Amino acid sequence: MLTILKKKILNNSLTVGLVGMGYVGLPLAGAFSKKFKTIGYDHDKKRITELKSNFDKNHSVNLKILKKIYFSKNLNDLKLCDVIIFTLPTPINKKNKPNLSILLNSIKKISITGIKNKLLIVESTIAPGDSEELIIPLIEQKSNLKINQDFYYGFSPERINPGDKKNNIYNITKIVSGSNKNITNIIYILYKKIIKNIIKTNTIKEAEMAKIIENCQRDINIGFINEISNICHLLNISTHKVLKLASTKWNFIKFKPGLVGGHCIGVDPYYLAEKSIKLGYNPKIILSGRNVNENFPYKIFKKIKKKLGTKIKKRILLMGITYKENCNDIRNSKAIKLYKIFKEKNFIIDIYDPLIEIKSLKKIKKPKKFQYDVIIIAVGHDIFKKMGYNKICQLGKKEFFIYDIQNIFPNKPRSIYL
């Protein structure tokens, strides 16, 4: 069966199915659609309807590519596929514990519909060991089939960076791993069809670990800078000035303080920590990094509250609520966390973020002049930079200040910074 699969890849007669048409799945489907018949499945009917009518709310692929993909909300359509790739989210629950249910439920359903002779690949971020301890046993159980005999498995972690125009699906290096050496080679050939640089390993756990430590490292490093920022605050010195000085050393790594959320950096460390604790090792560094970053919105809230003093009925404008600049993704956004903290403490707070549309939040279309005691620039969208410092100042009351978290307008008289 492997030779058939190999032949189909080489002569472009393969059918690929992608499960999950989000930030990862859609661009990947787009890439595969250039070579193979490609089915893009999502259980979200609205999303599929939009994609079918050539509208991608994430603006991640162009029209020409959209038209090539066969979009479906019907799980049975995946029966046609030789390869099924899972690009579903692996979030955390309210207690910051890994929540694999979206991925596992989907794998379960598809295993039941029949996966004989198919190659299943997971791109979602999971903890090291999850493929071999959770996913493969689940597939075997639900399909009543045997790995490396009746079906095959691979893990190839996604490295999509939403909003990044430089690093995209085509020019990044992709890690591939498989349930045995032969299948690893097949997966290598498969991805090589669309991506130039592929690195392979025969050990799935290595690939799982490699993916998860990338985001943990970023989390720790921003956490460290946030910790430095907390100390700078107590020393009454500017974090940004300190970082400017330190950055003149040849090996200083430039990170900025700020709110660390999102569906990767704010999530992945919990997956690795959970696994590590299960193995009997308390990952102090990973957890302390996450802890500092989780608490950072509270630190910012406290600084603003202290600066506001005992004045009552303060009106606050929160500019930017996405998890990072220039994207419309609000998953696990710490700017929203900051919003909620102010709401809980009965402050009047408006949100201004032209990049997103959410009805559930008290979001204003355009802030009015002379309304606010505090303007928090939480996310450094380019659109705010273009708006300019003076125009933002006009939104303030007579006595107002700006909390410019990302230092997008440095050294301004009305601003305070980290």
Added chain:
Amino acid sequence: MLTILKKKILNNSLTVGLVGMGYVGLPLAGAFSKKFKTIGYDHDKKRITELKSNFDKNHSVNLKILKKIYFSKNLNDLKLCDVIIFTLPTPINKKNKPNLSILLNSIKKISITGIKNKLLIVESTIAPGDSEELIIPLIEQKSNLKINQDFYYGFSPERINPGDKKNNIYNITKIVSGSNKNITNIIYILYKKIIKNIIKTNTIKEAEMAKIIENCQRDINIGFINEISNICHLLNISTHKVLKLASTKWNFIKFKPGLVGGHCIGVDPYYLAEKSIKLGYNPKIILSGRNVNENFPYKIFKKIKKKLGTKIKKRILLMGITYKENCNDIRNSKAIKLYKIFKEKNFIIDIYDPLIEIKSLKKIKKPKKFQYDVIIIAVGHDIFKKMGYNKICQLGKKEFFIYDIQNIFPNKPRSIYL
């Protein structure tokens, strides 16, 4: 008086005194001696005698430069100086608490001998606030003089990297800060005489903080990789292979696991942590990074012990005991820590390190063939790489293994790795 100082700098008639002729002081004295009359003081009589006879055991400056410096073990010689620069070590005590006594005692003595109209500059790493809270008050008290009136103060953190041939005193960027704006400018002009790139700040605390976070950041990052290595060990996968995969991501920061000691990275985090705790903030990330790194020798010991099993009378060879490769510095070396752990547990352990000479340690000149059950390559000296894998294998008994901590001979059958 400041105009006189400025004039002396500009027309090269200044006398500069350096206190501490170590890894930092001597190269700096060398640099200044090209422009000014330079006195190099050290309380270590042997060191001064050696330097006077043109021998520098650290090989940090050449003969031509050595001859230009006036070396002295007499504190009174510093009375001749317009500028006195302190390049003394600021280590930690056995409880990992900052020990400023070497620096403070020296400052005290020199303050008593008379510092009227002088500019005192500290290059040693100290915690943010130490200049203004400890050092300046001490100078004022002991000299009975007033800062910015009778004497001046500056802080300009050293960025010497022992053994680094690329980044040296002349081509690095140097941070300067002073007790007021004018003196900051004077210090700027002073260092500009010998160093091309200078960055200044009028806030001493910013300069102190900038310096200390550089090494803290490195400590955290290696600590993180060591934590990952600890988890990889439990997962039974190779840390180096995982890092190789992760390193293919464009923004992964390449650090290696290993023993983190030395007089900077293993020390500075304790200075910042102590200050932070005094200010009421528990620096979780900094302390957890240090904790993982402090415990790493024990982790390595345990792995070796487990692999050795219950065999008794094991003979171990420890190759390399300096705090990093290709240097002869053993201050706060974690390879020595590893040696001590084995000794405490009654293992027979020999040290082989051609780069150092210490009588107090059981160090052998050249290891004999067929002697060892375990060969630990703790430090990746080039000399070991040149020696080659096969020659090192010859040192082993019939049943032996190599613990190649720094992965200098990858993928070898007799080796185990992190």
